[in-house]
Amino acid sequence: MKRIQVNxxxxxxxxxxxxxxxxxFSPRYDLDRWSGLxxxxxxRLEGMSIVDKICFFPTAKGGIAAGWAFYDIKWKKIAPKxxxxxxxxxxxxxxxxxxxxxxxxxxxxxxxxxVKTGDRVRVDxxxxxxxxx
Amino acid sequence: xxxTSEERAILAGERGEAQRRALEYQLEVGRFWGAKxxxxxxxVHMMGDIEVMGDGGLAWLKEEADLGARCxxxxxxxxxxxxxxxxxxxxxxxxxxxxxRELIATLRRMDVVTTDTCINxxxxxxxxxxxHVAWGDTGTVIYANSxxxxxxxxxxxxxxxxxxxxxxxxxxxxxxxxxxxxxxxVELKARLDDLADWGAVGKLVGESHQDYxxxxxxHGFHRAPHADELKHLGAALASYGSMAMFHFVGxxxxxxxxxxxxxxxxxxxxxxxxxxxxxxGDGDARLxxxxxxxxxxxxxxxxxxxxxxxxxxxSCFVTTNGAVLAQSRDLGYAQAxxxxxxxILQGVCFYILQNLSLMRERNRWTNMVSNxxxxxxxxxxxxxxxxxxxxxxxxxxxxxxxxK
Numbered sequence: 001m002k003r004i005q006v007n008x009x010x011x012x013x014x015x016x017x018x019x020x021x022x023x024x025f026s027p028r029y030d031l032d033r034w035s036g037l038x039x040x041x042x043x044r045l046e047g048m049s050i051v052d053k054i055c056f057f058p059t060a061k062g063g064i065a066a067g068w069a070f071y072d073i074k075w076k077k078i079a080p081k082x083x084x085x086x087x088x089x090x091x092x093x094x095x096x097x098x099x100x101x102x103x104x105x106x107x108x109x110x111x112x113x114x115v116k117t118g119d120r121v122r123v124d125x126x127x128x129x130x131x132x133x
Numbered sequence: 134x135x136x137t138s139e140e141r142a143i144l145a146g147e148r149g150e151a152q153r154r155a156l157e158y159q160l161e162v163g164r165f166w167g168a169k170x171x172x173x174x175x176x177v178h179m180m181g182d183i184e185v186m187g188d189g190g191l192a193w194l195k196e197e198a199d200l201g202a203r204c205x206x207x208x209x210x211x212x213x214x215x216x217x218x219x220x221x222x223x224x225x226x227x228x229x230x231x232x233x234r235e236l237i238a239t240l241r242r243m244d245v246v247t248t249d250t251c252i253n254x255x256x257x258x259x260x261x262x263x264x265h266v267a268w269g270d271t272g273t274v275i276y277a278n279s280x281x282x283x284x285x286x287x288x289x290x291x292x293x294x295x296x297x298x299x300x301x302x303x304x305x306x307x308x309x310x311x312x313x314x315x316x317x318x319v320e321l322k323a324r325l326d327d328l329a330d331w332g333a334v335g336k337l338v339g340e341s342h343q344d345y346x347x348x349x350x351x352h353g354f355h356r357a358p359h360a361d362e363l364k365h366l367g368a369a370l371a372s373y374g375s376m377a378m379f380h381f382v383g384x385x386x387x388x389x390x391x392x393x394x395x396x397x398x399x400x401x402x403x404x405x406x407x408x409x410x411x412x413x414g415d416g417d418a419r420l421x422x423x424x425x426x427x428x429x430x431x432x433x434x435x436x437x438x439x440x441x442x443x444x445x446x447x448s449c450f451v452t453t454n455g456a457v458l459a460q461s462r463d464l465g466y467a468q469a470x471x472x473x474x475x476x477i478l479q480g481v482c483f484y485i486l487q488n489l490s491l492m493r494e495r496n497r498w499t500n501m502v503s504n505x506x507x508x509x510x511x512x513x514x515x516x517x518x519x520x521x522x523x524x525x526x527x528x529x530x531x532x533x534x535x536x537k
Contacts, residue, residue, distance in 0.1 A: 010165050029514045040514060059343065063372065063511070064211070064269035065485065067289020068186040075189025089345040089375055090166070090306060094292040097161045
């Protein structure tokens with residue numbers, strides 16, 4: 001089974017479909033917060049939905065306002081199942097924990113080597129492990 | 134995390150459910166970042182308005198207030214999304230305006246001081262060297278860490294409010310000595326006469342080093358920078374680079390005696406390349422904005438001088454806070470701006486205005502011109518083509534209707 005080890009993690013075990021991005025993410029700059037679609041013109045995932053996905057993003061973008069956004073999309077039932085970041089910042093972590101969405105940071109190996117969009121994956125924060133099922 | 138007896142009492146519910154929930158949440162955030170303990174904070178600045186938090190956030194906030202949530206330390210609010218004096222003319226949604234009023238009343242019930250400003254560091258509270266605070270937005274944090282030598286991470290709305298309720302925050306990131314050291318050096322060889330030039334520096338340095346834990350060390354500048362210049366520099370570094378701290382040799386209190394090994398140089402050519410990099414789109418010159426951060430009194434004075442005797446052709450917006458606006462009226466700056474046709478918005482930031490996308494469509498704006506590198510960066514999600522220009526050039530665009 002292919003595996004990714006992560007450095008930091010929060011939340012319960014979740015399983016779902018992977019959405020793998022080569023570009024960073026901000027729920028304020030990139031996301032339509034009513035549909036869950038990535039709508040920023042030119043984003044590598046433009047037109048794709050994050051709803052119920054396990055989202056892999058190399059970096060976090062955006063400022064403080066992102067902190068409320070995860071709770072907002074969870075309330076609207078358009079949240080992803082988990083966020084898997086390469087590099088993240090405090091706002092993303094504060095926002096995800098506030099919304100109760102599992103989040104991880106730091107990875108080895110790079111997701112692009114072992115997982116692709118559409119694969120089924122399991123995120124196990126307690127073991128700091130992501131498995132491609 | 135190591136907990137004090139007081140913190141254990143909070144977790145046991147001895148200070149009520151709101152504090153217990155807040156500390157439990159902070160504990161999770163602290164664990165994620167490997168914090169060993171909490172540090173007491175003296176001041177909190179939080180973002181909270183209906184545009185950013187939505188109906189879910191408002192419902193949560195009301196529940197907190199009902200649980201008896203009350204701020205334990207002085208807590209102020211960041212710029213918000215509704216200007217109550219202008220909301221009808223701006224076409225802001227009446228339902229959302231009503232929710233914003235409810236939100237403000239809820240925050241006041243929790244003892245939050247609703248200052249509605251992103252320049253608290255210029256107008257409300259100036260922390261001292263080594264003082265731990267819990268602030269957001271990003272521009273306030275980078276100013277606190279860099280210029281005052283105070284200590285804060287980027288604290289999102291929920292995290293800042295939790296700090297307000299418990300009077301503490303997890304000790305990680307910029308609360309720790311080892312994270313505050315400079316990581317690369319930037320020599321400033323350009324003149325940097327205008328505020329927009331300082332934003333351009335922030336764009337050049339931030340875009341090339343996008344990392345929350347990167348800390349640039351500026352040096353070699355030909356004079357002492359003033360507060361509004363450092364404000365635009367910090368806001369742009371935070372916006373383009375997600376950075377929370379910089380040093381400035383001879384200026385900021387924690388600047389190092391020796392420079393880091395990695396070096397970059399910014400001269401006139403680099404600054405000019407920033408301005409040359411903006412596409413003018415269809416040439417639309419009908420929207421000029423001075424916002425992000427809100428204008429200080431001295432910026433208001435400068436704008437009043439530049440707009441004196443002129444007339445805005447399209448739309449021009451200035452945002453500031455209530456205190457600066459009141460003094461600008463006393464001093465006649467506000468009247469000078471309004472006489473020229475400038476709209477002064479109070480307590481808001483242009484980019485988080487409720488209904489901004491619809492406003493853009495109704496007015497058929499395509500471009501937005503500003504002297505703020507920060508707002509030029511972040512307003513893209515509303516599908517504006519944005520152009521950074523120097524302050525006097527922005528005034529010229531607004532009054533001539535010609536974009537160059």
